[in-house]
Amino acid sequence: MRLAIGSDHVGLELKPIIIDYLQELGHEVVDFGPYSGERADYPSYGKKVAEEVAAGKFDLGVLICGTGVGISIAANKVKGIRAVVCSEPYSAKLSRQHNNTNILAFGARVIGPELAKMIVKEWLEAEFEGGRHAKRVDMIKAMETGENS
């Protein structure tokens, strides 16, 4: 798959470990920054990766900040994005199968590299199941256009 990745300054140490792992799994990865250790505001990077994914330039996105919370909130402001923040693999897998998430976020201050790898692998290997779940995801999409307000 073609994957977009981004972080803030807190995610800078974990990000290259995850990029290497994703490449080992055979994915193409583009890093949207930051590239140095200066303080970097997570909304900018969450927005950038989310826009790339929403535009269809990438299949999925991965975001890392201190908790994964701020950067996932920012990503979810972009139309078409369903970002999930996960600290364990079960929710990551189900978020693909049931919610068709297209961005995975996690926190470098919350989980270590090995757990992060396990989470990202489960998430990437899971597939959206459609069916009754599609109707619910469509209801969320409709909220973006005001169709069900």
Ligand code: RB5
């Ligand atoms: C940065 O200090 C921190 O707020 C950020 O990495 C993230 O945890 C926000 O949700």
